[in-house]
Amino acid sequence: MIYILRVALREFAENVKTKGFWIGILIVPILITASVWVGNLLERTKPTRHFVLVDPAGHFAGPVDEALVRIDARAVLQELGTYLRQHVEPGKLLQLLPDSGASPFESGEEALGRFTGEDDVALDWFVKAGGAETVLAALQVVLDPEAPPFVAPRPAFRRVELPSGVDPNLEPEALAQALKPYLRGEGKIEVDGAPAELFSAILVPADALTNIPSGPASAAAPIQYWSTNLADDDLSNEVERSINEELHRRAFEEYSVSADEVRRIQRFEAPFTELDPKKEAGEEQVGLADKIRQWAPVGFVYFLWLAVFMNAQMLLNNMIEEKSNRLVEVLLSSVTPSELMLGKLLGIAAVGVTVIASWVVYLLLFLEYKAEAEWAFELLRVLKSTGLVPMFVVYFALGYLLYAGVFLTIGSVCNTLKEAQNLMMPIMVIMMVPLVTMEFIPKDPNGTVARVLSWIPIYTPFVMMNRAAADPPLVDRAGTLVLLVATTVLVLAMCGRIFRVGVLRTGQPPKLVELLRWVRNST
Amino acid sequence: MHVLELERVTKLFGDFRAVDELDFSVGEGTITGFLGPNGAGKTTTIRMILGILKPTSGRISVFGAPSAMEVRERIGYLPEEKGLYKKMKCWAILAYFASLKGMDRRSAKRRAFELLERYGLKDFAEKRTEALSKGMGQKVQVLSAIAHDPDLAILDEPFSGLDPVNQQVLEEVIRDLAARGKTVLFSTHVMQHAERLCDRILLLARGGKLFDGTVPEALASIPRRVRIETDDDLRPLRALRDVVAIEPWQKDGDAAARGAFELELAEQADPQVILRTCFETGIRLRRFDHADPTLHEVFVKLVGHEAREASFR
Numbered sequence: 133m134i135y136i137l138r139v140a141l142r143e144f145a146e147n148v149k150t151k152g153f154w155i156g157i158l159i160v161p162i163l164i165t166a167s168v169w170v171g172n173l174l175e176r177t178k179p180t181r182h183f184v185l186v187d188p189a190g191h192f193a194g195p196v197d198e199a200l201v202r203i204d205a206r207a208v209l210q211e212l213g214t215y216l217r218q219h220v221e222p223g224k225l226l227q228l229l230p231d232s233g234a235s236p237f238e239s240g241e242e243a244l245g246r247f248t249g250e251d252d253v254a255l256d257w258f259v260k261a262g263g264a265e266t267v268l269a270a271l272q273v274v275l276d277p278e279a280p281p282f283v284a285p286r287p288a289f290r291r292v293e294l295p296s297g298v299d300p301n302l303e304p305e306a307l308a309q310a311l312k313p314y315l316r317g318e319g320k321i322e323v324d325g326a327p328a329e330l331f332s333a334i335l336v337p338a339d340a341l342t343n344i345p346s347g348p349a350s351a352a353a354p355i356q357y358w359s360t361n362l363a364d365d366d367l368s369n370e371v372e373r374s375i376n377e378e379l380h381r382r383a384f385e386e387y388s389v390s391a392d393e394v395r396r397i398q399r400f401e402a403p404f405t406e407l408d409p410k411k412e413a414g415e416e417q418v419g420l421a422d423k424i425r426q427w428a429p430v431g432f433v434y435f436l437w438l439a440v441f442m443n444a445q446m447l448l449n450n451m452i453e454e455k456s457n458r459l460v461e462v463l464l465s466s467v468t469p470s471e472l473m474l475g476k477l478l479g480i481a482a483v484g485v486t487v488i489a490s491w492v493v494y495l496l497l498f499l500e501y502k503a504e505a506e507w508a509f510e511l512l513r514v515l516k517s518t519g520l521v522p523m524f525v526v527y528f529a530l531g532y533l534l535y536a537g538v539f540l541t542i543g544s545v546c547n548t549l550k551e552a553q554n555l556m557m558p559i560m561v562i563m564m565v566p567l568v569t570m571e572f573i574p575k576d577p578n579g580t581v582a583r584v585l586s587w588i589p590i591y592t593p594f595v596m597m598n599r600a601a602a603d604p605p606l607v608d609r610a611g612t613l614v615l616l617v618a619t620t621v622l623v624l625a626m627c628g629r630i631f632r633v634g635v636l637r638t639g640q641p642p643k644l645v646e647l648l649r650w651v652r653n654s655t
Numbered sequence: 656m657h658v659l660e661l662e663r664v665t666k667l668f669g670d671f672r673a674v675d676e677l678d679f680s681v682g683e684g685t686i687t688g689f690l691g692p693n694g695a696g697k698t699t700t701i702r703m704i705l706g707i708l709k710p711t712s713g714r715i716s717v718f719g720a721p722s723a724m725e726v727r728e729r730i731g732y733l734p735e736e737k738g739l740y741k742k743m744k745c746w747a748i749l750a751y752f753a754s755l756k757g758m759d760r761r762s763a764k765r766r767a768f769e770l771l772e773r774y775g776l777k778d779f780a781e782k783r784t785e786a787l788s789k790g791m792g793q794k795v796q797v798l799s800a801i802a803h804d805p806d807l808a809i810l811d812e813p814f815s816g817l818d819p820v821n822q823q824v825l826e827e828v829i830r831d832l833a834a835r836g837k838t839v840l841f842s843t844h845v846m847q848h849a850e851r852l853c854d855r856i857l858l859l860a861r862g863g864k865l866f867d868g869t870v871p872e873a874l875a876s877i878p879r880r881v882r883i884e885t886d887d888d889l890r891p892l893r894a895l896r897d898v899v900a901i902e903p904w905q906k907d908g909d910a911a912a913r914g915a916f917e918l919e920l921a922e923q924a925d926p927q928v929i930l931r932t933c934f935e936t937g938i939r940l941r942r943f944d945h946a947d948p949t950l951h952e953v954f955v956k957l958v959g960h961e962a963r964e965a966s967f968r
Binding site: 139459461468 | 702705706723724727730732733737738739740755756
């Protein structure tokens with residue numbers, strides 16, 4: 133036993149010094165941080181997009197401008213919500229909010245939630261109240277004196293005039309021709325005296341409304357949206373929506389229907405609640421926490437996969453080093469092959485556990501830090517209150533041992549990394565399955581595919597983890613676990629036999645038949 | 656007291672007899688040279704002694720135990736093909752191997768620094784082994800094999816790859832061990848080392864034992880020779896009882912030099928008799944060369960044929 137520990141200790145101590153280990157430790161924090169901050173950063177640094185709208189009949193410029201004002205106001209309101217959450221006590225908020233008629237809010241906390249959400253009533257209130265400046269001025273007395281000044285986000289879009297020299301009365305085709313150099317970035321437009329890029333051009337045909345009220349014919353000339361950047365479709369969506377709204381408004385007028393009434397009616401929402409019969413009486417309502425509980429296992433499956441294969445791979449490389457350096461012979465004069473194998477399994481497992489523990493600690497710290505956001509708070513609660521973490525530990529241990537046994541065996545019969553890679557190919561393909569099924573198993577967690585995969589030991593850790601939220605039947609949970617343990621023991625025993633023969637072997641890797649013979653008569 | 660005993664040990668790889676009914680024993684505190692051409696079964700025998708390979712049949716006993724694993728802390732082993740963990744520091748490797756042989760970690764570390772200092776590697780103690788030259792690396796390996804101060808050191812080709820100075824250092828290491836009552840078994844192709852160091856030599860060919868005895872016994876196993884060069888008649892020499900045969904002498908396969916002869920002497924014969932006879936009968940010598948046979952000659956004579964065959968197999 134002491135020798136197993138000593139081998140394990142060396143494996144641990146040496147691997148901890150490698151670059152790979154530190155990359156492993158840092159990769160998840162970097163991924164988590166990057167996915168949150170980079171998204172924010174991109175959003176923040178996105179330049180204001182300039183566009184021209186050519187609408188000879190003059191029907192749509194007004195509605196589009198109005199829509200853009202609302203988009204900008206929404207962005208400002210959301211940012212303001214986050215800012216106020218950090219620098220004002222919600223309890224003191226409500227009385228001080230400027231009143232534009234009746235206040236639509238019941239409490240400060242609720243108001244902030246609606247600021248940061250997509251709430252039309254809150255937005256209407258905000259626009260009417262006079263925007264960020266008025267709100268901040270009213271809240272000045274309760275604002276944290278240390279708070280930095282509020283910085284409103286830059287407007288996302290801005291409608292500009294046609295470049296000088298382009299005639300607005302041209303036919304759409306000729307107009308498009310004239311604007312192409314600007315859209316392609318070959319020419320600059322002038323905005324506030326400074327040169328700027330033209331992001332897009334929207335050309336509305338003069339007869340765009342002639343077919344109302346029977347509805348625009350599909351054969352009518354379309355409204356053209358020109359832009360080299362078709363990936364960022366925020367503007368085109370917004371323009372299309374506001375033009376259609378204007379179209380509807382006019383149609384309502386045509387039919388003598390009050391557009392304001394319609395808009396009011398359109399905001400009606402039947403209260404809708406999702407309920408889960410498995411939950412305790414009175415608490416069946418499904419909230420964000422339940423959604424998170426449903427989907428958190430998917431994240432765990434991904435981490436599990438990453439952890440298992442990162443470690444198994446480390447083990448393989450390490451074995452190959454000893455084989456190709458002929459170190460294995462010295463080792464075998466000191467320890468038995470089983471001691472060597474177990475020592476390695478244990479040592480690398482310790483490395484893996486260290487890496488994963490660092491991930492978990494980081495994740496928890498990150499969530500604590502972000503706990504003001506509802507999703508982070510709920511996720512944290514789910515992690516602390518459910519069995520996900522212990523399950524992860526158990527399935528990591530078993531999955532790791534199972535795959536590590538196989539990888540170590542491959543390492544023991546190969547002399548170079550290249551030989552090992554050839555043998556690894558089929559295993560890699562088999563290994564991809566849990567990643568592919570990861571997304572759809574939660575949608576039918578107790579369905580046939582999920583159950584069948586659960587009973588295949590090499591997939592059990594991943595698929596059972598994947599199904600965790602759905603409370604799989606006991607027979608599945610216990611049965612697959614027993615089968616997995618049995619398979620792991622069996623595989624390790626078989627690998628031990630191959631390892632004993634393979635580890636001293638030089639030359640060509642053995643054929644499968646040969647491996648089977650080694651397993652049968654282990655001398 | 657025998658440290659190591661092999662009885663009718665045989666190892667088959669498929670149909671190939673790597674080792675065939677081998678018997679020998681090694682006494683405590685002796686230095687034994689394990690000689691033989693390539694493919695003679697030396698490494699296989701060593702691996703069986705260490706318990707890395709199991710013999711097909713026969714019995715091996717190490718310090719009275721049937722398996723070397725039971726007494727592993729008393730054995731040190733340097734394999735023929737040598738390697739080190741590239742990223743480990745020299746002292747750490749020595750300490751690791753010593754700890755795998757049962758030493759506690761603190762004494763293993765102390766012992767590692769001691770050894771490195773004693774054998775001139777003090778400045779490399781904190782270096783990673785990938786920074787060492789091949790010869791230096793090999794020295795570290797030799798030291799790692801004896802880091803736990805074993806009672807029996809088994810060294811497979813310890814001299815290969817070392818420069819003459821370090822070969823001497825290694826000889827010193829081996830003598831130090833023996834001087835402290837430790838037993839050493841080493842294999843080599845270089846007969847000079849065996850001749851200088853060994854109390855006993857064991858010559859293997861084709862998996863079997865060809866010779867087993869002390870170095871003087873080995874040297875006595877081939878006739879002693881005198882080489883002369885002369886243009887005169889050799890009849891008076893042929894008449895001597897001490898001279899068994901006279902052959903034209905070919906030096907290292909060159910065409911026989913004119914007037915060069917090799918005289919094979921009878922056992923116990925005194926070469927001075929030849930010299931005196933030459934004076935008395937007026938044989939004028941351009942050269943008179945009398946040297947005791949070397950182990951090299953013994954080796955070539957005993958296994959030259961096998962070795963050449965093996966190299967073309």
